[in-house]
Amino acid sequence: MSSAFDKTLAALDALHAQDPQTTTLSDGTAQPQELAYAQRMSRWLERLQETPSDLLGIAVRAQHLQRWKLQRSDYPEGRIGYLTWRRDQSARAGDTTAAIMEEAGYSQEEAKRVASMIRKQGLGRDSDVQALEDCACLVFLENYFADFSRKVEHDHMVRIVQKTWGKMSPQAHALALTLPMNDTCSALVKEALGSD
Template identity: 35%
Template sequence: MSKESEKLADAFRLFDEANSADPNKELWDGKVIPKELLYAQRMTETLNRFEPSASIALQLTARCQHIQRWEIPRNSFEMNRSGYLQWRQALKKYHAEVARKILSEVGFNSSVIDKVEFLLLKKQLKKNEETQTLEDVICLVFLEYYYEAFFQKHDDQKVIDILQKTWRKMSAKGHEAALKISFSEPGLQLVKTAVLN
């Protein structure tokens, strides 16, 4: 194993240890798993399928994209659009701080750490290839693992609006991958209404 691969494995281990403290749990494959630990593993698996040649920085970013997300709850900001946007910005900065600390501890150089921070802050979406790949993977993870439960809790118009916003964030390659996901029949109908009409 190369030195970089060893550091990557160490960072993944520390990211996973941090996310294992998530008090929120999810049942998956008969096991109860901390929610953000499961999300991080899904991000890595999806990135590996979608972009097998992803850089070390992008692999690291995918794994820590929601690191310790529960530490800044949504209700710590006003429950309106403005509060939501402030919450998202606060989360991005927090994830970048936690990631920077862990990556420094593991021994990554500043250029890798700066790139992970750049990607976590979603800079230059639609312009930077790696930021776009990260966004595609985030959207694919939502569609594959979280969309079915989401659409059952909301009215069709809200779901269609969210799907259209998600679609706009994705690249053509992301769209192609999304349309290969196995949706339920009602879920697929909403996807078709939102993005194929």
């Protein structure tokens, strides 16, 4: 691995692999939960953009970096607690990723740019930040939506789908509508979008 990009991804994946929680993949094998998430993010980026920049590729791979180190339960209940937790998560992931990038040979400016993407600064105005958000929404809908919908009250789940949809680009909308979904999830999406 000679390139700064390869070194950075390898370092990120080594941290992802330390996640104590595991998930079972479709082939039945277990994998650290965060590593599975990061790889899913990268796969969606490949579908969204034919030739994404290296900086975007790093930001997408690092979005949930060491997320297990800041527990949601350590923050107050409710929306303010949730938003504070998310802000702290993205700041921590951005700072850690920036340090890894500089160590691998990227400039401070490039590292700051990636940290800014991970913090989702410029969402709605910055095409790279939008691509990262699209990946996150698609990973959620493809891999976590069904389980999540079983734990959350129906009307709240409809609002979550509406908020998720509102953050996505038209291209991501089109991809999301091709995802296989069980009847419950499909009905939730139709209700959220106001379609029959």
